[in-house]
Amino acid sequence: MATWNSSSSSPAASPSRFISYRRRTKASSPPRRPSSESPPRKMRSIADIMAKSTPVVVEQEQDDSYGDVTCEKCHSGERDDELLLCDKCDKGFHMKCLRPIVVRVPIGPWVCVDCSDQRPVRSLSQKKIMHFFRIEKQIDQTEKSQLSQEETRKHRRRSCSLTVKKRRRKLLPMVPSEDPEQRLAQMGTLASALTALGIKYSDDLTYVPGMAPRSANRSKFEKGGMQVLSKEDLETLEVCRAMYRRGECPPLVVVFDPLEGYTVEADGPIKDLTFIAEYTGDVDYLKNRENDDCDSIMTLLLSEDPSKTLVICPDKYGNISRFMSGINNHNRFAKKKQNCKCVRYSVNGECRVLLVATRDIAKGERLYYDYNGYEHEYPTHHFF
Numbered sequence: 001m002a003t004w005n006s007s008s009s010s011p012a013a014s015p016s017r018f019i020s021y022r023r024r025t026k027a028s029s030p031p032r033r034p035s036s037e038s039p040p041r042k043m044r045s046i047a048d049i050m051a052k053s054t055p056v057v058v059e060q061e062q063d064d065s066y067g068d069v070t071c072e073k074c075h076s077g078e079r080d081d082e083l084l085l086c087d088k089c090d091k092g093f094h095m096k097c098l099r100p101i102v103v104r105v106p107i108g109p110w111v112c113v114d115c116s117d118q119r120p121v122r123s124l125s126q127k128k129i130m131h132f133f134r135i136e137k138q139i140d141q142t143e144k145s146q147l148s149q150e151e152t153r154k155h156r157r158r159s160c161s162l163t164v165k166k167r168r169r170k171l172l173p174m175v176p177s178e179d180p181e182q183r184l185a186q187m188g189t190l191a192s193a194l195t196a197l198g199i200k201y202s203d204d205l206t207y208v209p210g211m212a213p214r215s216a217n218r219s220k221f222e223k224g225g226m227q228v229l230s231k232e233d234l235e236t237l238e239v240c241r242a243m244y245r246r247g248e249c250p251p252l253v254v255v256f257d258p259l260e261g262y263t264v265e266a267d268g269p270i271k272d273l274t275f276i277a278e279y280t281g282d283v284d285y286l287k288n289r290e291n292d293d294c295d296s297i298m299t300l301l302l303s304e305d306p307s308k309t310l311v312i313c314p315d316k317y318g319n320i321s322r323f324m325s326g327i328n329n330h331n332r333f334a335k336k337k338q339n340c341k342c343v344r345y346s347v348n349g350e351c352r353v354l355l356v357a358t359r360d361i362a363k364g365e366r367l368y369y370d371y372n373g374y375e376h377e378y379p380t381h382h383f384f
Contacts, residue, residue, distance in 0.1 A: 072112075073097035088115040100256030126184055132191045133201055135247035171233040171356065172274045173240050174250040177267065186253050186267055190320050193254040193262050202280050202317035203244055205352075211284040212310055219346035221303045229345040229352075237347070237354070240275050250276055252367070254323050262323045263366055270361040276340060277321040279353035281314030289313060296322050298342070301351045312353065321355050326371035340369040 069092040070077040087109045095102040219226045251268030286309040294315045301310035314322040327334045
């Protein structure tokens with residue numbers, strides 16, 4: 001608060017500023033209630049109110065806004081238990097109409113391919129599939145394999161000897177599907193899966209500079225020796241390779257499972273001891289791949305010197321063997337699913353890994369084999 005100094009009589013004198021201090025007063029007391037007003041009433045408890053209240057039933061109309069939803073692929077509203085609704089566009093899709101097929105109902109929110117950020121799996125044309133697998137065009141595609149003549153040959157009468165020798169079981173060549181369109185669709189699933197993972201197709205072992213050279217892949221370096229592929233089985237292997245070059249593949253398709261990822265499923269019956277595929281990819285030393293994040297590394301050569309042990313890494317090059325699933329060695333129920341095995345052979349002095357059926361496989365059955373066929377060091381306790 002500014003005031004004029006009383007000692008200054010001239011109006012032109014400069015003013016002096018004083019700050020006045022006020023004492024803090026006590027809060028005013030509430031006004032007294034007149035004696036004529038009645039005392040406040042006591043409020044009832046919520047329990048008394050609820051005990052005397054009458055419940056009101058509200059009829060809610062049933063929400064039938066999704067009753068007319070149809071699949072965007074097949075335009076059918078049947079099988080509503082398999083109909084998935086996109087959380088963004090509210091469009092319906094059957095689980096079997098999607099590509100890749102959705103095996104189980106997703107947990108949590110789900111969006112369709114058009115609303116998601118992921119790229120859809122491309123459907124390759126016939127020309128691109130033939131170029132992808134480098135299939136040789138043949139005018140006469142009805143050639144019969146040379147081994148078919150052996151099946152029609154009469155069995156020779158066994159000599160009556162006291163010594164009974166165990167008959168060695170021979171590898172059987174794969175029997176492709178008869179329909180060319182079905183074979184093309186099977187190869188299309190493999191091409192789509194390889195393209196989605198950025199893997200190039202290769203039906204043979206690849207040797208890249210900076211990795212293990214081809215001279216390091218010698219079966220004589222194997223610890224304890226390696227079984228040699230017989231002449232008859234080698235002919236079967238060459239026949240199957242020629243069938244691959246003609247575009248005749250085993251009846252297999254690559255499907256996507258939300259839990260297992262990409263896996264292989266039989267699209268036709270496969271007999272016991274049928275050659276399925278050779279495990280292919282880049283050949284490298286195990287010491288270079290100890291910290292590798294690839295989940296499909298296969299042992300190729302177990303050497304006395306650990307620094308010379310070789311593995312196959314299908315992270316850049318591979319074929320259908322890269323998508324075959326493994327079993328859980330710690331679960332006896334999972335071991336019953338095994339229907340294939342991987343066997344390491346010496347082929348012309350080099351180590352090769354072949355995948356062979358161990359029993360008859362029916363159509364629609366998935367292919368499983370034991371990852372720990374030799375060293376029992378691969379952790380499979382977390383497998384489904």
